[in-house]
Amino acid sequence: MGFMNLLKHLLSDDWGVHPDDHKRPAADAPVRVMPVPQRLYLPLQQHLGGPARPVVLVGQQVSKGELIAEAQGMVSAPIHAPTSGTIVAVSEITAPHPSGLTLSAIILEADGRDAWGELPACVDPFSLSPAEIGQRVAAAGVVGMGGAAFPSSVKLVGASRAKVTTLVINGGECEPYLSCDDRLMRDQAAAIIDGIRIMQHATGANVALVGIEDNKPEAIAAMQRAAGRGDVVIRPVPARYPMGSEKQLIQVLTGTEVPADGRPADIGVIVHNVGTALAVRAAVREGKPLISRLVTVNGQCAAYPGNIEVRIGTLAEEVIAFAGGLKGDGLGLARRIMGGPMMGMQIPHWRVPVVKGSSGILALDASEVAAQEPNPCIRCGRCVKACPMGLLPLEMSARIRNQAYDEAIDLGLKDCIACGCCAYVCPSTIPLVQYFVHAKGELAAQDRTKLRNDATKKLALQRQERLAREAREKAEAAARRKAEREAAAAKVAAEAAAVNAQTQGESA
Amino acid sequence: MNSHVLTAQPVASPHAHGGNSVGRTMFRVQWALLPATLFGFWLYGWPSFFMWLLTVAACVGFEALALKLMGAPRIKASLLDGSALLTGWLLALTLPPWAPWWVPVLGGFIAIIIGKQVFGGVGQNVFNPAMVARVALLVSFPVPLTWWVHPLPGGGLPAPDVVEGLRIFLTSLPVPDAMTSASLLGHAKTEMARGIDLLHSLGGESSRLQSWFGVRAGSFGESATLLILAGGLYLIACRIISWHTPLAVLAGVALPAAIAHGIDPARFLAPETHLLSGALMLGAFFIATDYVTSPNTALGQLIFGLGVGFVTWVIRSFGAYPEGMAFAVLLMNALTPVIDRFIKPRILGRDRQGKPLDIPEGQGA
Numbered sequence: 055m056g057f058m059n060l061l062k063h064l065l066s067d068d069w070g071v072h073p074d075d076h077k078r079p080a081a082d083a084p085v086r087v088m089p090v091p092q093r094l095y096l097p098l099q100q101h102l103g104g105p106a107r108p109v110v111l112v113g114q115q116v117s118k119g120e121l122i123a124e125a126q127g128m129v130s131a132p133i134h135a136p137t138s139g140t141i142v143a144v145s146e147i148t149a150p151h152p153s154g155l156t157l158s159a160i161i162l163e164a165d166g167r168d169a170w171g172e173l174p175a176c177v178d179p180f181s182l183s184p185a186e187i188g189q190r191v192a193a194a195g196v197v198g199m200g201g202a203a204f205p206s207s208v209k210l211v212g213a214s215r216a217k218v219t220t221l222v223i224n225g226g227e228c229e230p231y232l233s234c235d236d237r238l239m240r241d242q243a244a245a246i247i248d249g250i251r252i253m254q255h256a257t258g259a260n261v262a263l264v265g266i267e268d269n270k271p272e273a274i275a276a277m278q279r280a281a282g283r284g285d286v287v288i289r290p291v292p293a294r295y296p297m298g299s300e301k302q303l304i305q306v307l308t309g310t311e312v313p314a315d316g317r318p319a320d321i322g323v324i325v326h327n328v329g330t331a332l333a334v335r336a337a338v339r340e341g342k343p344l345i346s347r348l349v350t351v352n353g354q355c356a357a358y359p360g361n362i363e364v365r366i367g368t369l370a371e372e373v374i375a376f377a378g379g380l381k382g383d384g385l386g387l388a389r390r391i392m393g394g395p396m397m398g399m400q401i402p403h404w405r406v407p408v409v410k411g412s413s414g415i416l417a418l419d420a421s422e423v424a425a426q427e428p429n430p431c432i433r434c435g436r437c438v439k440a441c442p443m444g445l446l447p448l449e450m451s452a453r454i455r456n457q458a459y460d461e462a463i464d465l466g467l468k469d470c471i472a473c474g475c476c477a478y479v480c481p482s483t484i485p486l487v488q489y490f491v492h493a494k495g496e497l498a499a500q501d502r503t504k505l506r507n508d509a510t511k512k513l514a515l516q517r518q519e520r521l522a523r524e525a526r527e528k529a530e531a532a533a534r535r536k537a538e539r540e541a542a543a544a545k546v547a548a549e550a551a552a553v554n555a556q557t558q559g560e561s562a
Numbered sequence: 563m564n565s566h567v568l569t570a571q572p573v574a575s576p577h578a579h580g581g582n583s584v585g586r587t588m589f590r591v592q593w594a595l596l597p598a599t600l601f602g603f604w605l606y607g608w609p610s611f612f613m614w615l616l617t618v619a620a621c622v623g624f625e626a627l628a629l630k631l632m633g634a635p636r637i638k639a640s641l642l643d644g645s646a647l648l649t650g651w652l653l654a655l656t657l658p659p660w661a662p663w664w665v666p667v668l669g670g671f672i673a674i675i676i677g678k679q680v681f682g683g684v685g686q687n688v689f690n691p692a693m694v695a696r697v698a699l700l701v702s703f704p705v706p707l708t709w710w711v712h713p714l715p716g717g718g719l720p721a722p723d724v725v726e727g728l729r730i731f732l733t734s735l736p737v738p739d740a741m742t743s744a745s746l747l748g749h750a751k752t753e754m755a756r757g758i759d760l761l762h763s764l765g766g767e768s769s770r771l772q773s774w775f776g777v778r779a780g781s782f783g784e785s786a787t788l789l790i791l792a793g794g795l796y797l798i799a800c801r802i803i804s805w806h807t808p809l810a811v812l813a814g815v816a817l818p819a820a821i822a823h824g825i826d827p828a829r830f831l832a833p834e835t836h837l838l839s840g841a842l843m844l845g846a847f848f849i850a851t852d853y854v855t856s857p858n859t860a861l862g863q864l865i866f867g868l869g870v871g872f873v874t875w876v877i878r879s880f881g882a883y884p885e886g887m888a889f890a891v892l893l894m895n896a897l898t899p900v901i902d903r904f905i906k907p908r909i910l911g912r913d914r915q916g917k918p919l920d921i922p923e924g925q926g927a
Contacts, residue, residue, distance in 0.1 A: 073578060152572035230578060301910055314911035314918035321922060395578040402572070416577075424579040427636070429643065430685040432584055435858030439804075444907040448858065466909045466916070474576030481582040488574035 069442040070294045070302070071475045073230045073396070075269055080352045081233030083360035085241060088376045090137045090164045094367030095147045096122070097157040100409040101197040102204045103129030108160055110141045117171035119343050122160055125192065131205045131410075132195045134343035136365035139164040150392045150409060154402040162367065174341035179252045184214040187256040187338055194337030195344050195410075199329030200224060200235075200298065201393055203411030206330050213257040216319040221259035222307055223250055225266040225273065225328045226291065226298030229394025232414045234348040235328050237361040239266065239273035243280035246328050249335030250286050257324055262286045263307045264328070269293040295396060296473040300325045302442050314469055349408055351377040355387045355417035364408050370415050371404035380417055389423045391416040396474045429482035437476035437486060443469050447476035451489040459493055459500075467493055584684075588644030590802050594793035595651055595848065598786045605713040606659035608727025610782050613661050614654040616731075620670025621650030628679040645684050649673050652692040652848060655783025656841060656888070657699075660711045663732050665703070669695040689895045690855045693888045700888070710745050710779035743779045746839050747884040750831060759828035784841045794847025803851040806863040811846035812837060814871015822879065830879060841887040842874065849887070855895040862898075862905040869894045 099105040104127035116122060116135040123133040142163045146156035179187065192207035213221075227235040239246060254262050264281070266274050268290045278288045291297055291306050301312045303325065310321050318325055326334075329347065336342040345366055351374060352359040358378030370392065374380060380387060391398040392412055408415075437447035445466045453462040467490060476486040603611050625646035629637045653669050676698075677691030678684070700707045714721045722730060744752060750760060778785055797803045815836050822830035836842065841849070850856060850870050857866050870890045877886025908914050 071580065073580065152574075154572070305910070311911050311919060313921050314909065316911075316918070316921045389577055391577050396576040398575060398577065400572050400575075400577065418577060423577050424581060425573070426579075426583075427639075429584055429639075430683065432587075432645070432685045432853050433858060434587065434853040436582070438858050438907065441907075442910070444909045446858070446906060449902075464916075465906075466912075469909050469911070472575070478576050478578060479580050479582060481584045481587055483579060483583070485574060487576065491574050 068439060069444075069475075070296055070473075071440050071478050072293070073295055073478065075293070076231045076352065077233045077236065077269070080231070080350055080359035080361065081236050081270075083358075085237055085348065085361045085363055086377070087363045088365070088368065088373065090166075090168055090365055091368050091372045092164060093142070094136055094139075094162045094164065094365060095159045095369060095407040096133055096136070096162060096367040097147060097149065097159045097407060097409060098123055098133065099149075099157055100133065100203060100366070100411065101131040102202065103127060103131070103208075105158070106130060106133050108144055110160065112141055112143060114141045115139075115165075116141060116162070118169055119173065119345060120171050121343075122162075125195075125205075129205055129208055131197050132193065132343075133160070134195055134345055135162060136345035136367055137162070137164045138167050138169045148402065148406050150399055150401055150406050150412065152400045152402070159367075159407070176339060176341065179338045180255050182255075182338070184256045184258065185211065187252065188214075190338050190341070191256075191334055194333070194342065196330065196333045196337050197344070197410050198327055199333060199347060199411070199413070200327035201397070201411050201413055203409070206326065206334060209324060209326070210253065210256045210334075213259070213319055213324040217322070218257050218259050218319055218324045219261070219322040220308055220324075221250070221254050221257055221262040222304055222318075222323055222325045223262060223264040223328055223331060224298050224300075224303055224325055225264050225270075225277070226303055227270070228267060228293070228295045228298040229396050229398075229413070230295070231352040231416055232350045232394050233352075234350045234361050234413055236270045236273050237350075238332060238348060239270070239328055240276050242332060243273075243276040245335055246277070246331050247280045247286055248339075249331030249333075251284075252338050253326060253331060253334055254285070259324065260285065264288045265291045265297070265303050265307050267291055267293040267297055295475065296442055296471070299442065299471055299473060301471070344410060347408070347410065347412070349373060349412055350414040351417075352414060353391075353417040354419040354422055355380045355384065357381050366410055367407050369404065370401070370406050370408065373408060373415055374404060374417070384417070386419050387417055388420040388425070389416075389418045391418060395422070396478065397472065424483075426483045428484045431482055431484060434481060436479040436481065440475040440479045442473060442475060443471060445470060447486045447490075450493075451484065451486050454489045454493045457496075459497055462493055463497070467497075470494075584643040584645070587802055588648050590800060591648055591797065591848070592644065592651060594796045594802075595655070595783070597793060598783050598789040598844075599651070599655065601786045601789055602655070602659065602782045605777065605785070606711055606782060607714050607721045608724050609722065609730045610659035612663075612727060612731040613657060613659065613666055613782065614651075616663060617654035617657065617666035617670060618647055618650035620667045621646045621653070621674050624670050624674035625679070628675060628683075632679070632683075634683070640684070643684070646674060649678070649691045652844075653695050655844060656692065656696045656781050658707060658709045658711070659782040660709060660730060661706060665699060665706060669699055672698045685854055687854055688899075689892050690849060690852050693849060693891045693895075697888045697892060700883075708748070710743060710748070710781075712743055712779055713777050713785075745780045745884065746778065746835070747831075747878060751884040754829075760831060761828050781841065784844045787838050787843045790843040790847060794843070797847065797851075803847070804860065804863065806860050807851045807856060807867040808846040810864045810867025811850050811871040811874075812842070814868040815842060815875045816871075818872060818875045819879075836875065836878065840878075840885040845870070845874070845887040845891060849891055850894075855891075855898055857898055857901045857905065859902070859905050859907055862901045865901055865905065866894050866898065869897065 106123035107126045108123045110122045118135060118138045120135045121132055122135050125132045140163045141160060143161040145161060147159040149155055149157040188207045188211040191210060196206045197203040198206060225235055225239055250262050264277060274288060274290050281288050289307055296302055304318055304323050305311055308323060312318050312321060333344050346363055348361050349364045350361050357380060362373060362377055364373055390401045392401050393399055393414055431448055433448060441447055450462045450465045450467055470490050472487055474487050626641055629640055650670060653673055657665060673691040673695035677689060677694035678687045681687040794808055798805050816833040819833040819836045823832045850867060857863050873890035873893055874886045877883060877889055912918055
């Protein structure tokens, strides 16, 4: 491996980074199923797009899998009760986000029976039309399980319309520490392959390529056994972060690039995660909504790292407690992360619920986060070599520091996928991603301000026009009235003159 | 809303770091320079050791002074990153081994204050500080900067002991003529000026083996070609530098030299003589690869390196100075912002001009 990496380095084909993956021993520990906790906290916004709208009342009894919030808008996903119980409140809960801001959430008190309601099962999914599969996936609230949480049905339906030819399944799991996809592929390979076939049927893709990083030999073996010699092809890919990023995985597996202003569907490709394949299968075959997921608990501070099947809405605090708690009661804990260490979110405390896109709960100690004061840039160019998009992070951050956002855009700021490779390799520990996220936020704010200013200007212009028109109309009316008055006066005068003339004639 | 307080300032991802640091990078470079430096001590004795020590100390001292005067925070951390130490070390390697005490002090001042801190400190300088100092000294004090002492082992003269070495270093008396000789490039140049062509001036000299091992007159650390090369390859292997710049520099000298030598061997030196002489190896692997003052794309580095090599060859062959490495590096340093402006990596999903790739026909919703 070392020699191959050196060779790649010499040939400059060395995008991305090779972080220490920290996946074992968590990946090798068998999955533990966590019992339903007392209370579940279900944020209405667990996906990209519009938040769901609650359709239950406080005090209402719900069964397991019952719809409690419906999708709202074109891109959205419904939310279902992860267990049977009573709705106790619709309130605020800390979001899995570094800001510590809150989200509206439905709070469900479990009754302990955990009884399913009616499920619309389906014996032969391949007899369904793509649109029907899309409907079932949408109704089950399935979203991308890799972390982005984009509603899967939107992608599936869009793909069948766009005449997609290749279905890429992302089993890369390139984020260090995380092993939930690895575990799923080892334990449920046959079900995943079934889910992939259903998605293939729904999208009309004639081939499905499953990309799995070569640091997961067990998962590759299990998937190859399950796939057999069909049109689902298991393709080991080099372990390299960010291999699991959509554009990078497509390029490695199909050799084509997604145009900068296009989507994968534009080149006939659609990408789904292995976890999503499993959720799609459950939704289509059994009619089961997405109410639980596998979460990796890991980090130096976790006492018993491993993968845990958790109901959506369980607090991270309870997941950690079930997993065996933290070493030394959390002494030495330096950072709490939801997601992976490269792109995950720092969270302010553990009372944050697991949502559909949560892949990991990490308790990192000081040696792992390696937080240091940033030093000046020495222009070593490591970020340029690491950037998987071919950007110049050092130049972009220099522009952003001077608030020259337009120049940063010219350098490709909008192509940045925030993967964090640049900051990972930076010898001066400059928080490059923070610069880019800040600049993107500033630009979004500027766009909003511009929209508002334009709207105000338009309104002001309309008002001016209206006032001018009114004044003109008033003047015209006044002129008309004056003319009428004058005409009337002239008439009267003429009549008077005529009368006068008559009288004079008579008198004459 | 929450009773929990934020325990730390929230930070953006990534939450992991590769563990690389400026200090580690500088340390590796110094490690790579060590063999050639130790070899230089053995060749030139105590005076060269004092010269090296004072150059490094002067650079670190001036760096500390500048940081203090600017009121910079974390002075100690900035000093410990080793960048000033490395500048001093590189400067020392390019100076005559028996240079008197004021050369290192003045050199350190020029390198750190004029070459680096007036531009804004580490990462901000346009020109390589060590080369700025080297060129300023050479132009201002040509005589002491060309006292090339004979290597002591095999030179027939007794090596000075510590006290004698210190006396030579501090008194700045001219080195007796018996102990000096011209460097190979200097020799070729002066003989050429006298009308003696290369076939006669270099005739019969089996200098190649000497060049490899560095037992010849020249700058303190430049002569041990083999050791410098080994240090450079070590840096490539541990990915401190990439191969692009060094290879391009060597090619930039060797290609024109091979063509010219092929046409007129009496007028132009052979490419292997060029490669093994003067500051070329040190320049290719340690000077031209300076992060701050060289381009940061692979293609840019190739252009930069070829430029350095070619200008070096032109100065050596046609210029008034026998060696042109330092001038070539400074010239290309000035061009680095231009190269960086025009040579950019291709963004994924875009063409070289930055326009998005075409969406193929028949696809897309």
